Every structure is written in structure tokens, then in C-alpha cells.
Amino acid sequence: MNTKRLFIIGGTLVILTVVGSGGYLFWNLNEENSILKNELSGFQESLRAVKSILRGTQNDNVSLVEANANLSKNLQGEEERNNALETQVNDISGMVQNISGTVGTLQKLSQTDKELLKKYSKVYFLSENYIPSRLTDINKDYLYDPRVEKKIHAGVEPFLIDMITAAMRDGIDLKIISAYRSFEEQMSIKTGYKIVYGSGANTFSADQGYSEHQLGTTIDLTTSKLKMLTLQFEKDPAYAWLIENAYRFGFILSYPKRNAYYQYEPWHWRFVGLQLAKRLHDDNKYFYDFTQREIDNYLVSIFDR
Numbered sequence: 001m002n003t004k005r006l007f008i009i010g011g012t013l014v015i016l017t018v019v020g021s022g023g024y025l026f027w028n029l030n031e032e033n034s035i036l037k038n039e040l041s042g043f044q045e046s047l048r049a050v051k052s053i054l055r056g057t058q059n060d061n062v063s064l065v066e067a068n069a070n071l072s073k074n075l076q077g078e079e080e081r082n083n084a085l086e087t088q089v090n091d092i093s094g095m096v097q098n099i100s101g102t103v104g105t106l107q108k109l110s111q112t113d114k115e116l117l118k119k120y121s122k123v124y125f126l127s128e129n130y131i132p133s134r135l136t137d138i139n140k141d142y143l144y145d146p147r148v149e150k151k152i153h154a155g156v157e158p159f160l161i162d163m164i165t166a167a168m169r170d171g172i173d174l175k176i177i178s179a180y181r182s183f184e185e186q187m188s189i190k191t192g193y194k195i196v197y198g199s200g201a202n203t204f205s206a207d208q209g210y211s212e213h214q215l216g217t218t219i220d221l222t223t224s225k226l227k228m229l230t231l232q233f234e235k236d237p238a239y240a241w242l243i244e245n246a247y248r249f250g251f252i253l254s255y256p257k258r259n260a261y262y263q264y265e266p267w268h269w270r271f272v273g274l275q276l277a278k279r280l281h282d283d284n285k286y287f288y289d290f291t292q293r294e295i296d297n298y299l300v301s302i303f304d305r
């Protein structure tokens with residue numbers, strides 16, 4: 001019996017111990033769980049805080065990007081305004097340059113003798129008092145007769161020398177037989193022409209020819225062989241050379257064959273400047289074919305190289 005009671009008491013004690021420790025375990029677990037729950041909610045809160053900070057940062061970023069875009073837009077606007085200003089400044093300085101260019105051209109033109117490119121005809125003569133502004137002696141080496149001094153317009157002289165030396169290099173023997181002639185000289189020379197040409201002399205030397213020689217820009221050419229002004233010059237290689245090359249030195253044939261103005265003068269060459277001579281050559285035209293208005297455009301550049 002005693003053993004049975006002891007067994008029961010022992011069993012009860014074992015059961016109580018098991019139940020007690022199970023309850024403790026349960027309580028303990030419950031406690032741990034609630035601690036964990038607290039920690040979790042703490043984490044969640046922190047996460048929310050981080051998220052909101054992150055959102056704030058993102059918003060700040062968006063604002064920064066917008067601000068940046070605005071700035072660059074402003075900058076672009078500023079640049080455009082600067083460019084527009086620069087264009088205006090350039091336009092104005094271009095205008096100033098044009099104006100000063102025009103003033104320079106006008107000044108140059110005002111200093112250029114307007115007679116130098118005039119067409120002379122039966123109705124338009126040079127004044128008998130006209131004398132070129134600058135005359136210079138031609139080097140005797142280039143004269144047909146070195147004993148007789150010849151003068152030429154000082155602005156034309158370098159072009160003339162260039163032309164004759166270029167001809168010499170090509171084996172062409174050009175000689176200047178006449179150049180500048182004053183009105184008086186022209187009057188007296190008429191007699192001389194009559195001897196060579198007979199009554200035909202009147203048709204050119206009395207009515208026309210002299211005007212261009214009085215300008216100081218015109219020369220009559222011959223060769224050592226021909227020795228005078230003759231229509232034979234037309235058949236000489238010197239004439240062919242002049243037709244081919246004279247324009248490169250600013251000289252043109254004033255009175256070509258079958259021209260409507262004057263008698264044919266293959267020896268008579270007038271300086272009109274490089275630009276006009278080239279234009280006439282390229283267009284296959286003669287000086288007297290052009291209108292005076294067309295010719296006048298070339299006056300300002302007559303002595304330009």
C-alpha cells in the first residue's frame with residue numbers, strides 16, 4: 001500500500017513538475033515573442049523613417065534637376081541674346097567698314113583724273129588746256145628714236161615698261177614712236193602725217209586721234225624694222241603679240257579695223273587699267289563699244305595692280 005501511495009505521490013510530483021516547467025516555458029516564449037514583436041515594430045518604424053527620408057531626397061533631387069534645367073534654359077537664353085548682340089555688332093561693324101570702304105573709294109575716285117577713261121569722239125574733245133597731272137620721261141631704251149624725249153603719264157609708265165620688256169622676252173621688238181602730245185604738238189604734227197599718208201591724214205589726225213595722246217596714257221608703237229606708223233604693223237608678229245598680251249598690262253587697241261568711230265590704227269594703244277582691259281578682252285569688245293557709264297566703273301581702279 002505504501003509503495004502504491006509513494007508511487008502516486010511521485011507520479012503526481014512528476015506531473016506537477018512537467019506541467020510547471022511547461023507553463024514556465026510557455027510564458028517565457030510568450031515573453032520573447034512580445035519582445036520580438038516590439039523590435040519588429042521598431043524596425044518597421046525605422047524603415048518608414050528611412051523611406052520617408054529617401055522620398056524627401058528624391059523630391060530634392062527632382063527639384064535640383066528642375067532647377068538645373070531652368071538654369072541651363074536661362075543660360076541658353078543668355079547665350080542666344082549674346083549671339084544676337086554679337087550678330088548686331090558684326091552687322092554694325094560691317095556697315096561701318098562698308099561706309100569707310102565707300103568713303104575710301106569715293107576719296108580715291110575724287111583723286112582720279114576723270115578724263116583718263118573718257119571716250120573721245122567728234123562731239124567730245126579734250127580741252128586744249130588739258131595737261132596730265134603727272135608726266136614722266138620714258139626710258140630712252142624703249143624709244144624708236146632715243147634722241148627725241150618722250151613723256152608718259154607717271155601712273156602708266158610702269159605698266160608700259162612691263163609690257164615692252166615682256167614683249168622683248170618673247171622676242172618681240174616693240175619701240176615707242178609717240179606718247180604724250182600736247183595740244184600744240186598735235187597741231188604741228190598734223191603736217192608730218194600728211195607727208196606719210198597724203199590727204200588721208202585729215203580723216204584721223206585732225207578730227208580725232210590727238211585727244212588720246214593728250215591724255216598721256218596713249219602710245220603709238222612700231223618695230224626697229226618697220227621704222228614708222230604704218231598699216232604694215234598689222235602683219236607684224238608685234239601686232240599679234242599685242243592683240244594677245246597687251247590687256248595683261250592694261251593696254252587696249254582704241255581703233256580696231258572697221259570700227260564705227262575712227263580710222264583703223266593698229267599701232268595706237270591706250271592704257272585703261274588692268275581690270276577694264278581684261279573685261280574688254282574677255283568680252284571680245286572694244287573700248288568704244290562700251291557706254292561711258294560702263295567704263296566709268298573702272299576709273300577708280302585704273303592704276304591698281
Ligand SMILES: [Zn+2]
Nearest residue numbers: 209219220268
Ligand atoms: Zn596714236
